[in-house]
Amino acid sequence: MNFHIHHPADALRPFVKQYYYWEDDTRGIIQLPQNLFALGDQYMVFILEGKAEVKPVNHKAFTLPAGSVLGHMTCACQLQVQGPVKAAVVQLNAYGCYRLLGMDAANFTNYYRNLLTAEQPVWQELITALQQEKEPQRVESLLDDACLQALSQQPGNLREVDDIADYLVIMQGNVSIAELTARYGLSRPTLERLFSKIVGIPPQLYARMIRYKTALSALRQLNLPEWQTPVAATPWYNQAMFIKDYLLFNHETPSYFTPSTGTIAHMQVDNLQQVAVAS
Incomplete structure (x- = not known):
């Protein structure tokens, strides 16, 4: 197996976060961890060899074309490839697809768009x-x-949504729609329409994703085996709210937050840093 993480040129930031390059000579089905693709990000996926299939929990399975934009994944999904496989992946931020490709949500069929x-x-x-x-x-x-x-090749794009998405990340998702409309001087329908057009999901759902990622990261750093005790330190008012989001994004009841081993997200590589994951 050969897995590399590379960094984009400065001119591409913050739209492009990282590049991944993966080669694996394993023959047959390779089951990938569902947390390989981070919540709140989109990805350009280039399948150079092999075949990749995505099975969302709430949607029928689909096969990725040779070149595609994937995301936002708004529910748990199962990823598998038919090896041997060779693939290159470009991790984009929430509005990177719109900035880089000029594509808004209307360009997508379900969770992806064929770049070719x-x-x-x-x-x-x-x-x-x-x-x-x-x-x-x-x-x-x-x-x-x-x-x-x-x-x-892209003309001047609408930039206000960039700032809104960045602000939600800075605030770790702990912002109400009323606060956003007051801060940016937009009506709620206008805010939701613009954000959904450019990011691809409503601002409320994006904020939930950010809160979920932030809370999971904080819980893991506590290094406690059981998830129940430190939930009070997260943005959720009670365990029931946390379980609701955990079920949405993972399709399983939370039990332990100790990192799994042997997945792509935890492979030791030369040069760089751990793959960003959502769960």
């Missing part, structure tokens, strides 16, 4: 270049070049 049906030939050219590339170290520059080219 877009007018930009850059993605097919990128897939071809990645398939021919033999040096994993070169992947970063190939992805940088393609993303910078795509970014340069």
Whole structure:
């Protein structure tokens, strides 16, 4: 197995968070952890070899095309690939797809959009270049070049939603819609319409995702085996509210928060940092 994490060029931040490059010679079905893709982010996924299928709990399974934008995943999902597999993934922030590709929520079919049906030939050219590339170290520059080219082709996008999404992250999701409408001088319908158009989900759901990710991170740092005791330190008023969100995003009842081992998210790699995960 060969798994690398690379960092994007400065000009692509904050729209692009990280690049992942994964090669695995294992034959047959490889079951991936459901927390591989972080809540609140979108991803460009390039399947260079093998076949990838996504099965959301509340939706029928779908097979990813060779190049796609995936997310936001708003419920637990099961990911599996038919190996051997070779794939490159671009992790975008909440509004990265709109900024980089000019795509809003209307461009998506359910949870994804086929990039190869877009007018930009850059993605097919990128897939071809990645398939021919033999040096994993070169992947970063190939992805940088393609993303910078795509970014340069976008006109001036609506930027106010960028600030709203960033503010929700800074506040760890602990912001009401009334506070947002007052802060940005927008009516509630206008705020919800703009945010849903650009981010792809309503601001209330995005805030829940941020609260959930923040709370889970805090609970894990406490290094306690049982989840019940420290829930009072999270944004939830009681355990029932926390369980409700946990079931939505994981489709299972919470028990322990000790990190699992042997998943892609915890592989030791040279060069970089742990993959961002939501749960």
